Amino acid sequence: MRVPRSERILAYVILIVMAILVLVPVLAGSVTAFKPQIIWVSSPPTWIFEPTLENFEFVFFTRKGWLFLRNSLIISIGSVVIALILGVPAAYAFARFRFRSSKALMQWLISLRMIPPIVVGLPFYAMFLYLERGLGVGLRDTFPGLIITYQTFLLPLVIWMMRGYFAELPAAMEESAMVEGYTRLGALWRVVLPVVWPGIVATAILNFIFAWNEFFLALILAGNRTSTLPMSAGTYIVRTRVEWGNLFSVNLIIMVPVIVLTIILRRQLVKGLTFGILE
């Protein structure tokens, strides 16, 4: 496309300003994580200082950030694995088999995306409550409890994304293997999975990001044993002062893995964020 020079310069200026609007808060905030406590809130901000890791040390060990990190990892990875185990076969079926209700079911799956978390979070709490009181089955504040709950937003997404990846492959691929002596599952395992593997990884990463950033359901259903990193971030707002250095250390721990994953995944990002509606 031919773009007039003036137009291009204008575009650059605006986009660079937008980029600065993104970078300044993110970087300036993150820098605070490395500031010694005494200049956390200096005004005007101090930019030249000797970076320290004491905030991370405090957050990680004194405030048991490692525990929250571990919990976050267990919950995120666990729920993504479960979502994949349940969702990948379903996605395969939606991509491959023509059956009467397939279209309606897929539309229903998208509509799950609109359900606000409070609508399921609240009854979840009540259900867990009655389970615990009535049957003595404790799901509140347990990893399985949270992992099941997270399926409300992960599973539909996995199915939609993976369906897209499966649909891109010719059905003849596994049919060929089936004619050549394999069962459907054997064909799936030996032929389709190796091909669709990058798609599974992309789906897993994107779902991991969603699970990792989740706050609301964890707030209601997690407790001591399962507190996640986002939950711990809020605890650094003390009413007399906010422990900004510690807070930004936590923020960095939450943010950095996700940004790295995003850079790896940027091409698949749209597909995941749009629920694969756009294809």
Added chain:
Amino acid sequence: MRNFKAVLIALVLAAMFLPLVVAQDTIPLTDPETGARPWEGKELRILNTEVVPILAYQHEILDPLYEEASGVTLIYENAAHSDVLPRIQTTCAAGGDDFDIMFVEDGWAGALAALGCLEELDRFYLAAPGDSHPEDFTTRAFGTVAMAKEKWVGIPTLVAVGMFAYRTDLFEDPDEQAAFMEQYGRELTVPATWDELAEVGAFFTRPDDELYGFNYRYGTPNNILFDYMIHFGFSRGVDFFDANFNPLFDTEAAIDTANFFAGQDVLNLQPPGRESFQFGEVMQNFAQGKVAMYGTESWAIPLLLDPDASIVAANTGFAPVPGWLNPETGEIQSALLSAGPAYMINAHISEEQKQIAWDYLQLAHGVEFSRILAEQTGAGHRISVLTDPDLVAKWPHLTANYEAAKVGIGRPAEPWWPEAENAIGRALQEVAAGGDAATLMVDANNDIREIVEDAGYYDEGLTYVSVEQREDFVCAKFAELGLEHDECM
């Protein structure tokens, strides 16, 4: 046969609980003097929020001492302040034993007691009082912070009472005094009434020099109520409810107070950014020498006197909170709110954990440790600390603190109080944002009435627990425990 079965079950149950009954008499306690460490190697989980710095001091100073003395490992779980009540309620309703001890603000105790979350402490005290000394608090403070109506459920970790801080260097400066005299025709004194406060505040408000007259906070909805009442409401005679639980926020006094609270006379004395002031900002303003006077609470004192935390630490004086000059009687009316969190024991944990929790409360928040804290930081809420001559000599403000603690009025301990407080707090914030006080306060009052009605309080003829009744509860409790208290005589 059926009877036989019932008897059998009863016997089995009795057998099961027998050890508990027996155990009650012999709760082993950590004793620094004898060196007893009965709970060595155990863990204690505490749900906490670092709402004010004094709790951090406790955490930094007292907890290591307790861990050393007892061999118990303390595991803190911190939650954001606004998450604590939901956390306790959701956990407790499920009978969760996620934590042994929890941070409970006085306004929440009623709700949590109604849920059966709070373990009553009587039996622990009777079995092994340790260093707990509940009678070492003023009855007002104890009734508000440690009790849910007639039940004793906690050991206060701090008792916040209204305090008034001012800059001695400004008030004692002869030039200022002369200038004030010239301008207002009277001596420059620490204000004793609201009107004086407005006047003196206006005098010191000099934006060009980055000096402002007075500072208080607007906070989130329920905090703002606290400041409204602590600084102005009670002295004007505003109360929460009448005897039949009719809310009293639509009275003339309450509306007048709201008008003054959010009026230009007071607002204009504040540094810019007043709308966002929370505990932290107001304290910081004073500590940075930006304001001449500062309405605060007792917990802030240690920080204000800490030269590392305040550049005016050496020039900080404390006085009673100004009162309302009653035009009819000519009297200066004054009354204060007292409030604060207590550590309470989760009712759903094992008996052993309860005993460890009690061990922690009696020692780490007992007389001896409170003294250590007071010596180092100037923070105190036990009578023994507030009246100790040595400590008072070191920290003169303790006397004023004691006087305030004796007259503080507590927030209601009803299950629905958090919601009611939220409703009135919201209205006050709207007034502060320029809304019409009369309509807003009436609306809020109706909202509260609805909340109370919804809770079924008007049907069942319940009556509001007045300040005096609370004191009676406290005294009755002390009598039950075999304790004597000067204020109950």
Added chain:
Amino acid sequence: MRVVLKDLVKRFANSDRAAVNNINLLIEEGELAVLLGPSGCGKTTTLRMIAGLEQPDSGRIAIAERDITNLAPKDRGVAMVFQNFSMYPTMNVYDNIAFPLHAVKMKRGEIDRTVREMARLVNIDHLLGRSVRQVSGGEAQRVALARAMVRRPQVFLMDEPLSNLDAKLRVQLRTEIKRLHQDTGATFIFVTHDQEEAMTLGDKIIVMNNGDIQQAGTPHEVFFAPRNAFVANFVGTPSMNMLTGAVSQDESGGIRLQLPGFDLSLPERFSRGLENMTGNRVIWGIRPEAIKLAAEPGENCAPGEVELVEALGSRDLIFVRVAEQLFGVIVDALESVAVGDNCHLHFAAAQMHLFDAESERSLLNNLPSAVPPSQWGGG
């Protein structure tokens, strides 16, 4: 192996029309049968049902007298080559060919021997180490052929394997498939929509439309004796000229056909089919090859004007307007016909086709059946 389809019906969930509508078919052992038809006619579905990739709603399929209707694809002893898939992308050529052998747990040495033998057979033995990205489309399709052959199946199913290739490669591979068929002696069932491919490859052509078998027969039968108007129209390029006319009888008792602008006398072959049809409307058809340009008007001639000339190489396809109707005519290129020329078209009586206007069935005296009964014998 003989392949028999009986009363086969298949409907798909999202469609109210049957994809395959009660078809019966017999393919003899060693035969190369071509399923021919426009897209959506059910030919691929039929093939997939034979492979076991679709389950028929009713009806039965047998291979070598064994009912395989309910067998999994892998147990049917068939091999299949697909249109839009040739190589497993995660394996190289060698592994692709070896892949079916792993399923039967063949020994390594034997696998190696078989793979190399098959690769040689389809001339790809020099490509064995290559990956998908390093082979061309034609080579990839050869890999698919080798992979199909490696289990030495008795029935080969081919679902338009050549349609994604360019014209030259297609012709080349077509010959090769023919050769493979002769070499292996196996039964081939080949699906295509390209009637030229069907003509050159097939021992038998089965023309399908709308889920029905329209006609099954040798290429000759299908071309020269189409059973109905659809087959007549579908088979042959350029396609048959067709016109609707009315049957009449002349004074001598001969049958005539009144067409717009001209009339014809019909040969004896239709006499039985046209009994009692006088006055009825029929469809008359004649292939472009059966029309000659005549200098003078005569019997079975019509005058026209050349409107368009398309060069086909040694021959031209010209379009001649007779009354309202455009006729395609194949003429020798050397005849140098020009647009605007007036000419007379002569229709060869021996190559006329006649179909009932309503049923579209051929009115030929010896009508071939949809599936020639002769082929059902023996069973």
Added chain:
Amino acid sequence: MGETSTMNLPAASDNSSQPFSNRLYQMTQRHRHWFFIAPALIILLLVVIYPIIFSTGVSLFRVTFASQSRPFVGLQNFERMLGNDDFIQSALNTLYYVFFSVSGSFIIGFGVALLIRRVTAGKELLRLILIIPITMAPIVVGLMWNWMLDPLFGLVNWFLGLLGIPGQTMLAQASTARLTVVLVDIWQWYPLVFLIIEAGMATLPRAPFESARLEGVSSWMIFRRLTLPMLRPVILVALLLRTVDAFRTFDLVRVMTDGGPALTTETLSLYLYRTAFTFNKLSRAAAGSILMLLCIGLISALMFRYLYRDVEVG
């Protein structure tokens, strides 16, 4: 075709003569998709549909954390909720939030998508930087902007100070708090719109644009008559996702203002959370959440209808 009877095949309809294993195979083949879908479907019914049904049930009773008895109260909870000023106020806040956040992020996102096509060098880097906000947890974004907007030491006020504008407390004033939160939300989510629109533009065929340009159509007309209509489904998807997300906002508001000042930023999610878990009115909050679900259901149903008209889904 009488000859067919000579074949060694049973009649088509005669299934009973088939061995059981064959019939089983046929049955499993016909319903094979359920074997793949059922596990996911069962879990989804369990974690989405059942809770909603449960919630509807709870909303008809009077349930609190403590209640041993749970009296049936019919629609009383719904009545109370609809008659509650705070509920209405937070619903209106939510709508305000949806409207401004969605339109703001849409306009900016669309603009950036148009601009980035005019850029050559550094395109990848710019895009990467611009999408950072969507990957951040909303709670992190909220905390970060709290810091940026702090009246005493925040960068925004420091910057305004350099321009001679006195310190502002955007988050603490009833007049500006809501807008400020919305702006932060836009800051976080316009890149999503940008990504979606950009992806949509990449799939547009080139021919119509080239021919329009050859015919001398102005760029504005090309945009209005070609780009916009062809992007319609993409735009709808972007709007739908943003609407749904803005409607459920919780994390951001929770950490930035916690609903204050004076309830001006309270969203439905936050209000219902507070009602249920702080004020101990589970059943009332359940009623509120059902109302909320109906509301978003209605909005998205309308949008879905337009969407399905354009896009083949499923």
